[in-house]
Amino acid sequence: IWLPPAVKTSVVDGRAIIVIMWYILLLVGLAAAASDPYKERRFQYLVTNQNLHVDKLERDLHALEEEFNKLSHDVDDKTVRQLKARVANLEGSGCHEHQGQCGGDVPQCINDLLFCDGHKDCKNGRDEDPEVCSLAVTHVGSSYTGLATWTSCIEQEPHHAVVTITASERKDFFPARVFVRAILAFEVDEHSHLIRTVPLRGYYNFGRRALVLGPEIGSAPTYGVRCYFNRGDDDHADCKVVVPASLHVCAHFQANRY
Numbered sequence: 001i002w003l004p005p006a007v008k009t010s011v012v013d014g015r016a017i018i019v020i021m022w023y024i025l026l027l028v029g030l031a032a033a034a035s036d037p038y039k040e041r042r043f044q045y046l047v048t049n050q051n052l053h054v055d056k057l058e059r060d061l062h063a064l065e066e067e068f069n070k071l072s073h074d075v076d077d078k079t080v081r082q083l084k085a086r087v088a089n090l091e092g093s094g095c096h097e098h099q100g101q102c103g104g105d106v107p108q109c110i111n112d113l114l115f116c117d118g119h120k121d122c123k124n125g126r127d128e129d130p131e132v133c134s135l136a137v138t139h140v141g142s143s144y145t146g147l148a149t150w151t152s153c154i155e156q157e158p159h160h161a162v163v164t165i166t167a168s169e170r171k172d173f174f175p176a177r178v179f180v181r182a183i184l185a186f187e188v189d190e191h192s193h194l195i196r197t198v199p200l201r202g203y204y205n206f207g208r209r210a211l212v213l214g215p216e217i218g219s220a221p222t223y224g225v226r227c228y229f230n231r232g233d234d235d236h237a238d239c240k241v242v243v244p245a246s247l248h249v250c251a252h253f254q255a256n257r258y
Helices: 005-071 077-091
Strands: 099-101 109-111 143-150 159-169 177-189 194-205 210-215 224-228 236-242 249-257
Touching: 143 236, 159 236, 159 249, 177 210, 194 224
Parallel strands: none
Antiparallel strands: 099 109, 143 159, 143 249, 159 177, 177 194, 194 210, 210 224, 224 236, 236 249
């Protein structure tokens, strides 16, 4: 078949283009096939690397948990109360004599005769709180002891002093106080272990958490004792041995119930 030269050239060019396109597609296919193993190896490398990183993070986390568990146990309510009491002692109550602090976010002072009388006088009702009105301090047989340091009155080496509750009574017509009898005992001579005892009587003040003891009626007015349970519970107190007439402080000790 005879074709014009221009047509022949066009047919040849078309075939060449088709061949070139197939050649290019073949190269692309070969390149893609050749690159698949590389991508897979790279992907596996990334996965392995991330797994190793996660494993390390998990080990570090367990190590931190073990270190944290070794630090301390959870803080209990008693410890929190003791810490709050220490802070309150440093800050002061802001109340006048014969007043007690209601506590809470908004401080309020009321007369200490209004505590534990059956009527809520504090805005937050704390003056009738069971913890505030607890009789644990005045239970008969309760003893509070500590190492007494004498600063005046007599020349005495530090020694153990003990205050023991021997009787208690709370009268219906005066519930803001618990009347008690007690004995103060302390060592006079360390070598002979001579013990001196002083009979006392007084009361426990709920509003001020104070155990106030003076000489028993008919006994020599030698010493009195004042203990303030200001350390967050009913088992610890700051106590002072005083001269009854002047309340001059002769000795002090931090008392613990035993």
